[in-house]
Amino acid sequence: MALLEVKDLKVRVEEREILHGLTLTVNEGEVHAIMGPNGSGKSTLSHVIAGKPGYEVTDGQILFRGEDLLEMEPEERAAKGVFLAFQYPVEIPGVATMNFLRTALNAQRKARGEDEYSTPDFLKKVREVSKSLNIPQDMLKRGVNVGFSGGEKKRNEVLQMALFEPSLCILDEMDSGLDIDALRIAADGVNALRSPGRAMIVITHYQRLLNYIVPDFVHVMSKGRVVKSGDKELALELEASGYAQFEDAA
Amino acid sequence: MNVAVAKTGKGRAVSDLFASAEGRLPGSPDVIAVRREAFESYERLGLPHRRIEEWKYTDLRALVGEVLPLAATPDAAALKRAADAVKAHAVDGACKLVLVDGVFAAELSDVKALAAEAGFKTLPEVLDKDAGLLKTASTDAVIALNAALATDGVVLSIADGAQLSAPIQIIHIATAASASAFTRSQVSVGKGARVTIVETFVAAEAGAYQVNDAVIVSVGDNADVAHIRLMDDAPDAVNVTSQFVTVGANVKFNFFNMTTGAAVSRLQGFITLAGEGSELSANGVNLLKKTEHGDTTLVVDHAVPNCVSRETFRAVIDDRAHSVFQGRIIVRPDAQKTDGKMMTRALLLSDEAEADNKPELEIFADDVSCGHGATAGALDDSLLFYLKARGLPEKQAQALLIQAFVGEAIEQIADDTLREHVIGIAERWLERRS
Numbered sequence: 001m002a003l004l005e006v007k008d009l010k011v012r013v014e015e016r017e018i019l020h021g022l023t024l025t026v027n028e029g030e031v032h033a034i035m036g037p038n039g040s041g042k043s044t045l046s047h048v049i050a051g052k053p054g055y056e057v058t059d060g061q062i063l064f065r066g067e068d069l070l071e072m073e074p075e076e077r078a079a080k081g082v083f084l085a086f087q088y089p090v091e092i093p094g095v096a097t098m099n100f101l102r103t104a105l106n107a108q109r110k111a112r113g114e115d116e117y118s119t120p121d122f123l124k125k126v127r128e129v130s131k132s133l134n135i136p137q138d139m140l141k142r143g144v145n146v147g148f149s150g151g152e153k154k155r156n157e158v159l160q161m162a163l164f165e166p167s168l169c170i171l172d173e174m175d176s177g178l179d180i181d182a183l184r185i186a187a188d189g190v191n192a193l194r195s196p197g198r199a200m201i202v203i204t205h206y207q208r209l210l211n212y213i214v215p216d217f218v219h220v221m222s223k224g225r226v227v228k229s230g231d232k233e234l235a236l237e238l239e240a241s242g243y244a245q246f247e248d249a250a
Numbered sequence: 251m252n253v254a255v256a257k258t259g260k261g262r263a264v265s266d267l268f269a270s271a272e273g274r275l276p277g278s279p280d281v282i283a284v285r286r287e288a289f290e291s292y293e294r295l296g297l298p299h300r301r302i303e304e305w306k307y308t309d310l311r312a313l314v315g316e317v318l319p320l321a322a323t324p325d326a327a328a329l330k331r332a333a334d335a336v337k338a339h340a341v342d343g344a345c346k347l348v349l350v351d352g353v354f355a356a357e358l359s360d361v362k363a364l365a366a367e368a369g370f371k372t373l374p375e376v377l378d379k380d381a382g383l384l385k386t387a388s389t390d391a392v393i394a395l396n397a398a399l400a401t402d403g404v405v406l407s408i409a410d411g412a413q414l415s416a417p418i419q420i421i422h423i424a425t426a427a428s429a430s431a432f433t434r435s436q437v438s439v440g441k442g443a444r445v446t447i448v449e450t451f452v453a454a455e456a457g458a459y460q461v462n463d464a465v466i467v468s469v470g471d472n473a474d475v476a477h478i479r480l481m482d483d484a485p486d487a488v489n490v491t492s493q494f495v496t497v498g499a500n501v502k503f504n505f506f507n508m509t510t511g512a513a514v515s516r517l518q519g520f521i522t523l524a525g526e527g528s529e530l531s532a533n534g535v536n537l538l539k540k541t542e543h544g545d546t547t548l549v550v551d552h553a554v555p556n557c558v559s560r561e562t563f564r565a566v567i568d569d570r571a572h573s574v575f576q577g578r579i580i581v582r583p584d585a586q587k588t589d590g591k592m593m594t595r596a597l598l599l600s601d602e603a604e605a606d607n608k609p610e611l612e613i614f615a616d617d618v619s620c621g622h623g624a625t626a627g628a629l630d631d632s633l634l635f636y637l638k639a640r641g642l643p644e645k646q647a648q649a650l651l652i653q654a655f656v657g658e659a660i661e662q663i664a665d666d667t668l669r670e671h672v673i674g675i676a677e678r679w680l681e682r683r684s
């Protein structure tokens with residue numbers, strides 16, 4: 001059974017259709033890259049998979065391990081292993097990062113019927129993960145993303161991904177705002193999470209990221225549809241020729 | 251006395267109340283005369299209502315209607331229930347002074363453990379000699395009623411220079427349903443002294459009771475005082491508390507109130523900065539649900555130059571609850587270089603929740619920096635979604651954001667133990683929601 005099946009998905013936002021019948025299948029262990037021009041609906045797809053309110057699904061379905069994802073609350077999806085690293089992570093003043101991480105991790109574990117982490121185990125895990133991502137401890141003492149630079153916010157998303165160990169990771173432009181070193185560190189962090197049981201959807205505008213996180217499949221999205229799929233060579237082709245050829249196909 | 255009020259059923263009920271209470275009221279014949287006068291003043295005015303400007307948003311006639319008879323002196327069973335409540339609500343390491351149904355309970359209190367520099371008497375002990383404590387400049391009807399009917403209270407006198415490390419916690423416990431408790435206390439802090447006073451209002455298995463408390467605080471020069479009030483009453487109780495504070499020179503006064511219960515509550519604080527160079531931090535949190543009505547009214551009077559006042563108030567309002575914040579800053583003609591600011595924010599958790607905010611600046615000096623700000627709104631959907639996408643169920647996500655919101659006021663409490671105690675009460679309120 002596929003990990004994620006998006007079938008002929010049609011989505012409206014404020015009376016306007018953004019996704020016009022999108023189909024995508026992701027199996028365990030695979031890394032899929034999605035590329036496409038601004039406004040083609042990449043973030044919309046990721047939001048609908050994560051369960052953000054405000055989107056009306058008018059047709060099609062999303063199955064996660066065969067279960068209807070659209071019937072689930074966002075927190076149920078998270079507990080089942082869906083993780084979205086946001087293109088624009090929000091700042092949450094007054095909610096300490098450590099408290100947030102622990103509350104979220106334990107909420108997911110509780111929903112799955114697992115034991116909550118003890119404080120020492122949790123701290124140990126956070127320390128390991130943040131060290132490997134080069135995230136200083138004092139950043140974790142602040143409010144969630146409060147005063148973080150753009151790059152720090154993205155690293156904080158990868159940190160959460162490493163901590164929650166989801167089975168489907170959607171990375172929405174995790175490379176935007178990252179300097180070259182930070183990009184490599186974050187990509188290493190992502191690569192370390194690649195495993196036979198885990199799949200990834202990497203949304204990006206730049207082929208460069210795909211040198212670090214090498215995808216099994218590359219999809220081109222245009223105007224709310226997947227208009228072409230291929231292997232990693234497709235990303236190189238796009239880099240050379242741009243999206244113009246697909247605008248018509250859409 | 252006033253025929254118009256006495257003619258109404260409610261006026262008559264109070265009249266009976268005073269007659270029946272008289273035998274219970276401590277004090278010399280002089281004191282009883284003062285009480286009678288106060289009572290007559292109350293009777294002329296009746297319970298405050300919306301046509302009295304200060305009570306515009308908290309119409310006690312409509313919300314409360316009548317004053318209940320005095321609670322009986324607590325018996326052994328009541329004291330036993332109160333003892334359990336003391337355990338449940340005590341602040342770690344605090345020296346406890348307990349009032350049960352308006353009567354000081356020596357057996358539940360730590361009078362012997364009080365520091366030598368903390369002089370202690372009960373209200374009746376003081377009233378034996380002097381009626382002064384029953385007199386305030388206020389013309390407010392509930393305060394007059396308090397002077398008339400106060401049965402007990404604690405009178406603390408902290409010596410000059412005393413540095414009290416353990417907080418003194420005055421715990422008001424209601425064990426009697428459908429009855430009222432009138433208490434009046436005084437805290438006098440000597441020059442250069444340092445003390446933390448906590449007041450806690452809770453029920454021990456009682457409902458539908460009424461509390462009318464008054465506290466008179468004076469703070470000597472160079473003192474450092476934290477005063478924390480926790481109104482955690484039963485959901486169907488009424489609590490009206492009046493607080494008078496006079497602050498000397500170069501004082502740090504940190505005031506905090508949190509209301510997490512009572513069908514109807516009002517804290518009215520009148521704080522006068524009477525000595526130069528003092529800093530007042532006055533903060534509050536209302537956590538209200540169902541049909542609760544919680545009113546925090548603070549009047550900060552800058553009577554002298556060069557003082558700073560900061561007020562941070564947060565209200566979280568669920569269901570059909572109603573929160574009121576009235577903040578008045580008065581700057582007297584002499585009070586140049588006053589720096590007074592207040593900021594109030596309300597978080598509305600339901601469409602029917604209501605917040606009234608009335609800031610007033612009365613400035614009679616020209617070289618001052620004063621201001622106020624207010625916001626009201628719902629929880630931010632994008633923050634809620636972020637938390638839910640990380641696995642937090644709706645109520646838990648809300649709870650984190652609500653804690654962050656009230657944290658802006660709670661973090662003004664400097665002492666770690668007390669801050670944790672207050673956070674614990676807020677957390678229990680949040681748990682009751684979910």
Ligand SMILES: Nc1ncnc2c1ncn2[C@@H]1O[C@H](COP(=O)(O)OP(=O)(O)OP(=O)(O)O)[C@@H](O)[C@H]1O
Nearest residue numbers: 013014018036037038039040041042043044045054
């Ligand atoms: N809440 C909204 N209200 C109105 N229009 C929206 C909303 N969200 C998205 N859209 C529209 O949907 C389209 C797709 O947006 P989306 O953010 O999914 O694009 P994207 O492919 O992620 O673009 P980018 O590469 O710039 O991140 C855009 O035209 C956008 O304006």
Ligand SMILES: [Mg+2]
Nearest residue numbers: 042043044087
């Ligand atoms: Mg996008």
